[in-house]
Amino acid sequence: MKFEKSKINTVKRGAKKAVYDKSEIYSILDETEICNIAFIYNNKPFVQPINFGRLDDKIYIHGSLKNRMTNALLETEEVCLNVMILDAMKLTRSAFHHSVNYRSVMIFGSVKELTSDKDKLQGLKTIINHFVPNRWEYCRKPNKKELKATKVLEITIKTASAKIADTPPADKKDDLNLDFWTGTIPVKKVYDFPISDEFAKNKTKIPNHILDFVKEKNK
Known part of the structure; x- marks a missing residue:
């Protein structure tokens, strides 16, 4: 299944790198532990990294009761978040054509706060098990006080797109005879x-x- 292309998720620059397949997009999400969330707070733009968990078309994040990001997201009831995996650095003969191979995902979704203890625990379980599979079964569960002090947000993925670059370095023909090393430096975490x-x-x-x-x- 694919996300339907729309004005908001259609990749325009580097359109050949665009991916709309849900399984491929979700696999990139599942390979990363941290996402970057954009939001407006006091009329100022912010981007904040945060750990998350995914279950089907839902993403879960958490924060303290006074966390400015979670409060800002609840005010707008929508969110844009991004993840990126760096796979290689591409060095070329010209400074202009240096680049990277990568896999990135842009998510657009709606936001709501989970209020029942049951739902909050499910959201937190998803986050913990996204960090390390099955970890929820090997640690103490949040108590009433901890649950009360924590906001858990559920993001429903409305649409998304990915960009994947996996190509060798590319120089112009005029530069190919220049005596500068050119190649790829693979990157692995x-x-x-x-x-x-x-x-x-x-x-x-x-x-x-x-x-x-x-x-x-x-x-």
Whole structure:
């Protein structure tokens, strides 16, 4: 299935890189831990990074009761957020044509606050399990006081698009004989071996779900 192209989500610059397929867009979202959210607060523009979780066509974020971003989003009831994965740096003979290979997603959605404890817990569970799969089953759940002090927002994805660049460096023909190194520097994020904190170091074994997560991420 694809997101229908509209004025708001249609990629104009670099249209050949555009992707509207939902499964491909969601796979990019699921590979990242942090999204960047744009909002207006006191008539000033802001962009804030935040961890998130996705379940089907819903994205969940959280914040404190006085968090300016969550309050601003609830006021407008809509949001634009972005994620980007850098895959390679492309160095060319000319300064002008240096570029990168990447996968990026732009999401447009509606926003509402979850108010029941059941819904808030489901949203927080989605965020935690997005960080590390199954982590919710291996940690203490939020208590009443913590839930009361936390806003959980549900973003319904209305439309989206992705841009994917995966091409070699491109120089103009006139520059090909210049004696400057040209090529690609692949970029890979590495998840290192887990480090136990001082209280868990000698009494709590690193659980398999964490070791499996690190192994899977480093494939």
